Amino acid sequence: MFAASFFEWLSTSPWANAMNGPEWAFPVVQSLHFIGFAFSIGTIAIVDLRLLGWAMRRQSAAELAADLDPWTRVGFALMLITGPLMFSADAVSYHNNPSFQFKMVCLLLALLFHFTIHRKVARSGASPLAAKLAGGLSLVLWTGVVAGGRMIAFV
Amino acid sequence: MSIASVLEWIESTDLSTAIREGALPYPIIGGIHLLGIALFGGMVLVTDLRLLGWAMRRRPVSDIVQQLQAWKWAGFVVVAVSGLLLAWAEPQKLYRSPAFWVKMALLALVGVHALVFRARVYGNTARLDVASTVEARLAASLSLLLWAGLIVSGRLIAFDA
Numbered sequence: 163m164f165a166a167s168f169f170e171w172l173s174t175s176p177w178a179n180a181m182n183g184p185e186w187a188f189p190v191v192q193s194l195h196f197i198g199f200a201f202s203i204g205t206i207a208i209v210d211l212r213l214l215g216w217a218m219r220r221q222s223a224a225e226l227a228a229d230l231d232p233w234t235r236v237g238f239a240l241m242l243i244t245g246p247l248m249f250s251a252d253a254v255s256y257h258n259n260p261s262f263q264f265k266m267v268c269l270l271l272a273l274l275f276h277f278t279i280h281r282k283v284a285r286s287g288a289s290p291l292a293a294k295l296a297g298g299l300s301l302v303l304w305t306g307v308v309a310g311g312r313m314i315a316f317v
Numbered sequence: 318m319s320i321a322s323v324l325e326w327i328e329s330t331d332l333s334t335a336i337r338e339g340a341l342p343y344p345i346i347g348g349i350h351l352l353g354i355a356l357f358g359g360m361v362l363v364t365d366l367r368l369l370g371w372a373m374r375r376r377p378v379s380d381i382v383q384q385l386q387a388w389k390w391a392g393f394v395v396v397a398v399s400g401l402l403l404a405w406a407e408p409q410k411l412y413r414s415p416a417f418w419v420k421m422a423l424l425a426l427v428g429v430h431a432l433v434f435r436a437r438v439y440g441n442t443a444r445l446d447v448a449s450t451v452e453a454r455l456a457a458s459l460s461l462l463l464w465a466g467l468i469v470s471g472r473l474i475a476f477d478a
Contacts, residue, residue, distance in 0.1 A: 180386040189476045193469040196354065200468075204359010211388070218384045221376060231374045233366065308355055315342075 169253035181251035186253065193263065195244040202237025205230040209284055213297025223293065227284035261317045265310030272303035277292045324408045334429070336406035345407060350399040352469070357392020361464055362386045370449055370456035379442035379454075385438075416473035423466045430459055 163293035172178060201250050209227050218226060233305045249256050283296040327333055336342045366372035367381040404411055411417040434456040438445070445453050 185476065187474075189472045190469070193465075193472045194470045196351075197465060197474065199355055200362060201360035203355040204362055207356050207359055208363060208385075217388055219379050225375065229375060230363070233362070233372055254363060304355075306353060307351050309348045312351050315345055316344040 165257075168226040168252070169257050172250045172253040174241065175250055177247060178250040181247055184230060188248065191244050191247050193246065193284055194240055198237045198240025198244060199308065200237070202234050205234045205237065206300060206304060210300045213284060213300075214292040215290070215294070222287065224261070224287055227281070256314070259317055261310050261313035265314065267309055268303055268306035268310055272300070272307055274302060275303060305307045320412070324412055327367060327405060327408045330405075332402075333405050343403070344446070346402050348374075350396060350403060353392055353396035353399060356464050357389055357396055358464065358468070360389050360392060361460065364389070365457040365464075367462050368445070368453045370454075370469055373374065377442075378449075379446050382439055382442045411474065414477035415476050416470050416477050420467060420470035423470060427463050427467075430456070439444060458476040 181191065192196060208218060209223060209287070212219070212223045212226050261308055280296050280300050287293075328337075336346065363387055364370060364382055367374075367376075372447055373381055378422040434452070438450075438453045442448070
C-alpha cells in the first residue's frame with residue numbers, strides 16, 4: 163500500500179533519524195511545538211473570547227484579529243514544522259493511533275474554520291449571535307486539537 | 318518525619334492512586350494542564366509582546382495589561398491546580414527528576430519577577446501609556462525567558478526516567 167510504504171520511508175528519513183538520535187531531540191522539538199501552540203491557539207482564543215463578549219471588550223474583534231494575526235501565524239509556522247518532525251520519528255504508529263487521527267481531523271476542521279468563517283465573522287463585525295457561535299466553535303475545535311494531542315501518548 | 322515517608326504517604330492516598338492508576342484521570346488532567354498553558358500562556362505572551370512594543374501597538378499598554386489580568390489569574394489557577402494534581406500522582410518520581418526541580422526553581426523566579434516588577438511595571442501602566450521604559454522591556458524579556466523555560470523543563474520531566 164502506498165501510504166504504508168510512505169510512512170515507513172518517512173521513519174527512516176534523515177530528519178527522523180535526527181529526531182530519534184540524541185535523547186534531548188524529541189523533548190526540545192516538543193517544547194517548541196508547545197510554544198508554537200501557545201502563540202497560535204493562545205492568540206486565537208483571545209479573539210474567540212472577544213467574539214463571545216467575555217474578554218478585551220475595549221477593542222473590537224476585528225481590531226484584535228488583525229493585530230494578533232501575525233503572531234498567530236508565527237505559532238502556525240512553529241507547529242507545522244515541529245509537528246511533522248515528531249510525526250516522522252515514529253510515523254507508522256502515529257498514523258495508526260486513534261488519538262492522532264482524531265487530532266488531525268480536529269486540526270483540519272479548525273484550520274479550515276479559522277481561515278474561512280472565523281476570519282470573516284471576526285473581521286466583519288457580524289451579528290452578536292454569529293460572533294458567539296464562531297467564537298465558541300473555534301474554542302471547541304482547538305480544544306479538540308490539544309486534547310487529542312495529549313491523548314496520543316496514552317493510547 | 319523524613320521526606321521519603323511524606324512522599325510515600327502522598328502516593329498512598331486515594332487521590333494519588335486514582336490519578337496514577339485510572340485510565341482516564343491522568344490524561345484528562347494533563348489535557349487540562351496543556352489547555353491552560355495554551356490559553357494562559359498565550360495571554361502572557363501577548364502582554365509581554367505589547368510591553369516590548371512588538372504587538373498591538375495601536376492600543377495603549379494599560380488596555381492590554383488590565384483587560385488580560387483577570388484571565389491570566391484564572392489561567393494560572395487552572396494550570397497550578399492541574400499541575401499539583403499531576404504531581405500528587407507521582408511525587409517519588411518527581412522528587413528524583415532534575416527537570417522537575419529546574420521547573421520549581423523557575424516557578425520561584427516567576428514569584429520573584431512578580432515581586433520586583435509588579436508595582437513598577439504591571440501596576441503602573443498609565444506611565445507606560447506615555448512612553449515605554451527600560452524596566453518594562455526588561456520585565457517582558459525576563460517573563461518570556463521564564464515562560465519558555467517552564468515549558469521546556471516541564472516537558473523534560475516526562476523524559477527523566
